[in-house]
């Protein structure tokens with residue numbers, strides 16, 4: 001069966017799909033597990049963090065009640081309840097309270113904000129060289145690994161590349177190995193799962209994934225990061241790449257407990 005551990009429904013500020021539609025689509029494509037992980041952006045509430053577009057906060061009660069309704073009618077698919085927590089050190093207490101309060105299957109911890117800006121937006125890169133900007137991002141990712149709340153998956157390492165305005169925006173591992181090696185080794189040491197995100201290009205890229213494997217990393221999750229019902233995007237292509245590297249199974253979560261599915 002196919003497993004997708006990262007997707008957004010209409011309850012996310014930038015999501016468009018109904019949970020029921022996403023579940024139907026996932027089943028049609030051969031999924032046995034789909035996690036809805038709507039954006040929980042307590043990072044965006046912290047002083048100094050700027051969102052250049054209107055951004056609303058997730059209504060978790062509304063999200064949970066809709067999820068429960070779809071889940072109740074679901075027989076074939078394991079529909080998991082999750083959030084993607086946007087990391088900011090100052091929001092740790094808020095996330096701890098939220099994670100305590102709801103029966104999440106899975107929590108993805110993702111860095112979106114770096115020193116005041118969501119690195120998705122070109123504003124972040126103004127006046128910064130690629131080296132300066134990417135290093136700031138990787139330092140924040142490293143810090144996020146020690147977040148003081150229970151999370152399961154480290155989201156989309158390399159997210160800073162999406163709209164980076166450089167002639168060669170690719171992260172070349174050797175240019176940042178002094179920061180990437182500690183990140184990958186810490187993920188392994190803490191027993192966390194590294195996500196492969198296919199929303200844009202495969203993220204992290206193949207160089208980083210190969211190093212993770214080389215260092216002993218085996219826990220990997222698939223995340224389409226679908227915002228428009230496009231669950232399982234590039235699943236077969238990415239699975240083939242991961243198998244070539246040596247990975248044998250995807251890790252996914254039910255009630256924060258790891259399960260494994262062979263990569264086929």
Ligand SMILES: [Zn+2]
Pocket residue numbers: 084110112155156
């Ligand atoms: Zn994200």
Ligand SMILES: [Zn+2]
Pocket residue numbers: 006008084225
């Ligand atoms: Zn996401």
